[in-house]
Amino acid sequence: MLKIENLHARVEDAEILHGVDLVVPAGEVHAIMGPNGAGKSTLSYVLAGRDGYEATQGCALLDGEDLLGLEPESRAAKGVFLSFQYPVEIPGVPTLTFLRLALNAQRKARGEAEVSSPEFLKLVRAKAAALKIDPDMLKRPVNVGFSGGEKKRLETLQMMVLEPRFAILDETDSGLDIDALRIVSEGVNALRAADRSMLVITHYQRLLDYIRPDRVHVLVDGRIVDSGGPELAHELEARGYDRYGKAA
Amino acid sequence: MSDAKSLDVKDGIERETVDAVRGLEADKYKYGFTTAVEQEFAPKGLNADTVRYISQKKGEPDWMLEWRLGAFERWLTMQEPDWAMVKYPPIDYQDAHYYAAPKEKAKVKSLDEIDPEILETYKKLGIPLREQEVLLGVEGAPKVAVDAVFDSVSVVTTFKDELAKAGVIFCSMSEAIREHPELVRKYLGSVVPVSDNFFATLNSAVFSDGSFVYVPPGVRCPMELSTYFRMNASGTGQFERTLIIVDKGGYVSYLEGCTAPMRDENQLHAAVVELVALEDAEIKYSTVQNWWPGDAEGRGGIYNFVTKRGDCRGARAKISWTQVETGSAVTWKYPSCILRGDDSVGEFYSIAVTNGRQQADTGTKMIHLGRNTRSRIISKGIAAGRSQNTYRGLVSAHAKATNARNFTQCDSLLIGAKCGAHTVPYVEAKTPSATFEHEATTTRLSDDQIFYLRQRGIPEEEAVALLVNGFVREVLQHLPMEFAVEAQKLVAVSLEGSVG
Numbered sequence: 001m002l003k004i005e006n007l008h009a010r011v012e013d014a015e016i017l018h019g020v021d022l023v024v025p026a027g028e029v030h031a032i033m034g035p036n037g038a039g040k041s042t043l044s045y046v047l048a049g050r051d052g053y054e055a056t057q058g059c060a061l062l063d064g065e066d067l068l069g070l071e072p073e074s075r076a077a078k079g080v081f082l083s084f085q086y087p088v089e090i091p092g093v094p095t096l097t098f099l100r101l102a103l104n105a106q107r108k109a110r111g112e113a114e115v116s117s118p119e120f121l122k123l124v125r126a127k128a129a130a131l132k133i134d135p136d137m138l139k140r141p142v143n144v145g146f147s148g149g150e151k152k153r154l155e156t157l158q159m160m161v162l163e164p165r166f167a168i169l170d171e172t173d174s175g176l177d178i179d180a181l182r183i184v185s186e187g188v189n190a191l192r193a194a195d196r197s198m199l200v201i202t203h204y205q206r207l208l209d210y211i212r213p214d215r216v217h218v219l220v221d222g223r224i225v226d227s228g229g230p231e232l233a234h235e236l237e238a239r240g241y242d243r244y245g246k247a248a
Numbered sequence: 249m250s251d252a253k254s255l256d257v258k259d260g261i262e263r264e265t266v267d268a269v270r271g272l273e274a275d276k277y278k279y280g281f282t283t284a285v286e287q288e289f290a291p292k293g294l295n296a297d298t299v300r301y302i303s304q305k306k307g308e309p310d311w312m313l314e315w316r317l318g319a320f321e322r323w324l325t326m327q328e329p330d331w332a333m334v335k336y337p338p339i340d341y342q343d344a345h346y347y348a349a350p351k352e353k354a355k356v357k358s359l360d361e362i363d364p365e366i367l368e369t370y371k372k373l374g375i376p377l378r379e380q381e382v383l384l385g386v387e388g389a390p391k392v393a394v395d396a397v398f399d400s401v402s403v404v405t406t407f408k409d410e411l412a413k414a415g416v417i418f419c420s421m422s423e424a425i426r427e428h429p430e431l432v433r434k435y436l437g438s439v440v441p442v443s444d445n446f447f448a449t450l451n452s453a454v455f456s457d458g459s460f461v462y463v464p465p466g467v468r469c470p471m472e473l474s475t476y477f478r479m480n481a482s483g484t485g486q487f488e489r490t491l492i493i494v495d496k497g498g499y500v501s502y503l504e505g506c507t508a509p510m511r512d513e514n515q516l517h518a519a520v521v522e523l524v525a526l527e528d529a530e531i532k533y534s535t536v537q538n539w540w541p542g543d544a545e546g547r548g549g550i551y552n553f554v555t556k557r558g559d560c561r562g563a564r565a566k567i568s569w570t571q572v573e574t575g576s577a578v579t580w581k582y583p584s585c586i587l588r589g590d591d592s593v594g595e596f597y598s599i600a601v602t603n604g605r606q607q608a609d610t611g612t613k614m615i616h617l618g619r620n621t622r623s624r625i626i627s628k629g630i631a632a633g634r635s636q637n638t639y640r641g642l643v644s645a646h647a648k649a650t651n652a653r654n655f656t657q658c659d660s661l662l663i664g665a666k667c668g669a670h671t672v673p674y675v676e677a678k679t680p681s682a683t684f685e686h687e688a689t690t691t692r693l694s695d696d697q698i699f700y701l702r703q704r705g706i707p708e709e710e711a712v713a714l715l716v717n718g719f720v721r722e723v724l725q726h727l728p729m730e731f732a733v734e735a736q737k738l739v740a741v742s743l744e745g746s747v748g
Contacts, residue, residue, distance in 0.1 A: 050699050076705035088700040092718025098704075101714065106705035141718065158704065 001026040002166050002197055006058035009046045016042040018222040019058070024166070024197040024215075031200045031208055033233060034219035035241045040201045041085065043219070044168045048082040049075050062166055076102075077109035079165025083155040083172055090142035095154065098142045099124060099161055106162060127160040131187050148175030156187040167191070167198045173207040185210030205237035220244040290347035296320060299453050302347045306422050306457075309429065319442045319452030326446045332609035333638040333670060334578045336551060339516060346454045346487070414470050416500075417462040421489050424460035431462055435493050439522035439559045439586070447518040447580075448555040455489035455520070463498035463529075472728055474503040488519040494529040496562065501532040503731055517576075518553045527562025527589065532570070534727050535583075536735050539575035541742075544633075546605030549577025556583035560592035560618075568595040569612065570726045572735040574742040577606060582640065584613035587621035587649075594623040597726045599735070601742045602635030602667070611641035611672075616652035616682070625656040628720045631667035632743050638670040645682040652682040660690040661719050663712075663743065713740040 002024040009017040016039045024030045034040050045053040047060055049072035059066045067075050090098060104114040115123070125135060131153050143151050152172060159167055169188065173181055188198070188211050200211055208216070208230065216233045218226040218241070225244045226232065290301050299320050303313040328339070411418050417428060424432050442452045463469050494500050517539070525531050533556075542549025552575075558567035569583040585594025596612035614623035623643065631637035637660065645652040660669035671688050693715060701711035717724070717736055724732045 048699075048703050050703075051695065071708075072699065072702040073705050073707045076703055080703075082703050084700065084703075088694075088696045090697060090700070090715065090718055092721035093714055098701075098714070101710070102701075102704035102706055105707065105710065109705065162704065 001063065002199070003061045004047075004058070005061075007043075007046065007055060007060060008057035009042060009053060009055045011042060011053055015056070016222050017046065020219070020222070020224055022217060022224060024199055026197055027192075027194040028214040029192060029198045029200060029211065030215045030217060031202060031211075031213035031233065032217050032219050033202060033205075033236055036203075038219045039222045040219055041170060042222075044082055044170045044199075044201060047075075047168060048072060048080060073105065074109065076162075076164075077106045081159050081162055081164030081167040083152075083159060083167065083169045085171040085174060087143050087146075087151040087155055089144045091144050093142050095138045095140060095142050096121075096124065099138075099158065102158070103161055124157075124161060128157055130190070131157055131160075132183055133157055149177060149180035152176055152180065152184050153187075156184050160187060160191060163191075163196075165196060167196070169198065169200045169202075169211075171201060171203060173202060173204065181207070181210060205233040208233045218244060289345045292345055293342045294344075294346055294454070298346050302454055302456065305347060306425075308422075308425055311429075311433065312425055315437070315442070316453050316455075319449050320454075322443050323446070323449040323453055326443075326449055328446050329580075332580050332640070333636060333672075334580060334607040334609050336578050336607075339551070341450075344516065347456055410470065415464040415467055416469050417460065418473055419460050421455070421458040421460050421491065424491070428460070428462070431493065432460070432491070435522070435524055436489075436491055437522075439524060439557050440520050440555050445555060447553040448520050451487045451489060451518050451520045451555070455487040458489040458491075458519070460490070461492040461494075461500060461502065463494040463500045465495040465526075466497045467495075468498065469500040472501045472503055474505070486515070486517045486519070488517075488521075490519070490521040491524075492522070492531060492533070493524045494526065494531050496526045497528040498526075499530045501534070501728065503534045503536075503728060505536040505538075505731070505734065515549075516551045516553070519555070521554070521556040521583075523556075523558035523567055525558065525560050525562070525565035525567050525592075528564045529562065530566040530568075531558060532568045533558070533583070534731055535569075535571040535573075536727075536731055536738060537571065537573045537575050537579075538738050538742075540577075541575050541604060541606045542577040544604050546577070549606070550575065552576035552579045552581060554579075554581040556581065557586065557613075558584070558594070559586045560589045560594065560621075562592075563589040563618070564591045564593075565589045566593040566595075568593075568597070568726070570597040570723065571610075572599045572601075572723075572727070572738060573608060573610060574599075574601045574738045576608075579606075579608040579610050581610045582612055584615065585623060586615045586617065587623060587652075588617045589621075590618040591620045591622075592618055593621070595726075596623075596625045596627070596641075597723045598625075598627045598639075599630070599720045599723045599739060600627070600637055600639075601630045601632075601739055602637045603632040603742055604635060605633070606635040608636070609638040609640055611639045613642040614644070614654055616643075616645040616649040616654070618649060620651045621649055622652070623654045625654070625658075626723055627656075627658045628723050629658070629660045629669050630663065630716060630719065630739070630743065631660065631669045632663035634666045636668045636670070638672060640672040640674075642674040642676070643684055643686075644674075644676040645679050645684075647678040650679055650681045652677075652679065652684075654682075654684045656684075656686045658686075658688040659719070660688075661716070662690065662692045712743065716740065716743060 004020055004022040007017055007020040008015060020043060032040055042053060046055055049070060055068045060068055062078060100120050107114055128135060128138060133153055152175060172184060176184060200213060213230055216228055216230060217224050220241060290298060296317060299316045303316055440448050443449060461473060492502060523531050523533060539550040539552060560567055567585050571583060573579055583596060587594050594614050600608045600610050602608045612625055625641060627639045629637040629639055639658045643654045658671045662669055669690055673686055675684055677684060697715055698711050701714060702708055716739055720739060724735060727735055
């Protein structure tokens with residue numbers, strides 16, 4: 001499970017997170033909602049270890065181990081997965097090659113045996129079919145020329161293949177039409193498991209109709225200002241964030 | 249299962265690249281060693297007597313000596329070119345040996361008779377001459393003929409018999425001058441004239457050795473031809489001379505790979521390669537060049553001033569250059585095609601990597617003379633460290649070259665903030681029917697991409713190798729498979745330590 005305590009973080013000279021406390025128990029899906037500029041994406045980058053997003057105080061424990069001192073690839077090997085809001089294009093690198101390299105890099109870091117080609121292909125094909133991903137798409141370079149929906153489906157496929165302990169879904173609904181949203185959500189829901197927790201970052205309540213969170217947290221101005229059950233998302237949708245003292 | 253296989257191959261390449269990068273940490277330039285072999289030098293300096301010495305050492309006929317002396321006379325009147333975007337201290341042409349050969353015991357009949365030191369050198373370089381002979385016996389194994397050049401003299405030539413059966417002549421230039429004077433006299437200097445440029449003229453006067461290939465009409469050369477060049481004598485300039493002629497309807501694929509031992513002083517290399525493709529003939533010429541680039545401060549390293557040119561002398565001839573240039577302190581190289589025959593085709597695929605203080609000014613010339621001639625240029629330049637990487641290319645269409653077409657794509661990738669990438673395209677069309685297209689991009693290795701890959705568990709070093717390999721993949725695909733693996737390693741190895 002993930003436990004964040006008093007997390008302060010800055011980007012360049014500006015402090016963006018002013019003491020975030022959050023616990024996501026194993027098996028649960030929590031949502032983080034908040035207005036633009038609240039620090040939602042900063043939180044996801046700090047947890048994933050992006051350069052330039054510096055944690056200055058506090059800790060973020062995954063199964064009791066502090067992630068904050070680790071390299072991004074080490075965090076990944078320990079089971080941290082970030083589904084990007086804007087997945088990056090990698091020209092010239094076939095998606096299958098990338099996926100297999102990632103899986104085996106993580107397995108190697110954990111001291112597990114690498115997956116052979118036939119095994120890997122079988123695994124990927126089965127999961128791709130569930131997401132209605134055309135096998136030909138996997139031969140194309142990563143995200144190059146993919147539509148918004150294809151990119152998000154590929155993010156979900158990566159999550160299914162890498163099977164993380166803790167997944168952050170950053171604005172997964174952006175750029176998705178309603179059919180793609182349903183497919184991606186089904187993929188995410190299929191990954192819900194007793195030993196896996198997820199943090200769903202979203203601007204809108206819409207996504208949470210498909211991925212039902214156990215808890216909803218409101219992030220405003222770098223702090224968690226409110227927490228509640230799934231019904232909190234509906235309230236926010238109706239009333240906005242004004243009552244937390246910050247315009248949406 | 250074919251998918252699984254191709255995936256294995258691709259992943260194999262990625263992994264090899266990564267392993268190569270890792271292996272380098274302990275051993276920055278693993279080809280930087282020298283071999284203690286007795287050598288025979290020409291006296292230092294360059295004059296007509298030096299030219300006579302070389303010609304005599306090689307037992308050349310009078311016509312060859314006259315040709316060399318003519319070139320030397322011409323060279324004395326010429327100026328070193330200064331238009332390239334490269335800087336280096338003045339070269340003292342009198343302060344170098346112009347000939348070095350391992351002392352020969354006797355003519356060799358098999359590899360067993362070769363100096364074990366030389367075989368050991370090749371072993372270190374990963375060139376398994378013996379294994380290749382074994383491979384020959386294996387059905388379906390790729391066949392590669394190696395005309396190994398140790399410094400300046402060919403010492404081993406394998407697979408000659410098999411080639412002879414096909415009627416293909418593949419031998420050292422010295423041997424060709426002795427055994428096939430009619431072909432040499434007809435074609436030598438016919439693509440790169442003696443007076444072409446300062447370095448080519450110098451080469452014409454003092455060339456030591458190189459490879460000669462003749463493919464008779466209608467013959468498809470039964471194997472890839474490969475030559476490994478290697479410099480091994482301190483202060484020895486190396487002047488390779490290569491001539492490849494493919495007669496009507498013939499085909500050959502020629503591979504050239506180079507490494508050089510680490511040295512403190514600069515070494516001049518001025519090779520000349522001439523290709524002649526007659527009617528319906530095709531030549532594929534691939535190069536992987538990894539000579540010592542000098543140290544991080546820019547000391548030492550090879551000066552690589554090369555003239556490579558192909559002539560599509562008949563209709564529908566095709567010449568394709570593929571080069572991976574990762575080494576040398578200074579590179580000055582423009583493999584070119586003269587598209588003389590109607591409907592002839594020229595191609596240039598290039599990867600040029602510079603790091604440290606390396607300087608590369610490289611590109612191509614596509615000279616459209618015939619009707620309906622087509623050319624294609626794909627250039628990928630990668631600059632890191634404090635290096636300068638320039639693409640310089642000329643595309644021209646003569647008045648008679650109706651419907652000439654060219655497509656040029658020049659992409660540059662910058663790693664770090666202290667390097668430079670430059671694109672200098674020259675375009676001349678003297679016929680209104682010519683269609684020339686030019687696309688150019690310059691990008692920086694992006695933090696977004698590196699973070700994305702690392703977030704998926706791929707360590708930073710591997711992430712950079714993967715991104716760079718992705719950038720150059722389009723060109724690597726034009727290399728024969730065994731070369732693609734080596735080239736991919738070299739690219740990653742050359743960029744070691746350039747990020748972070």
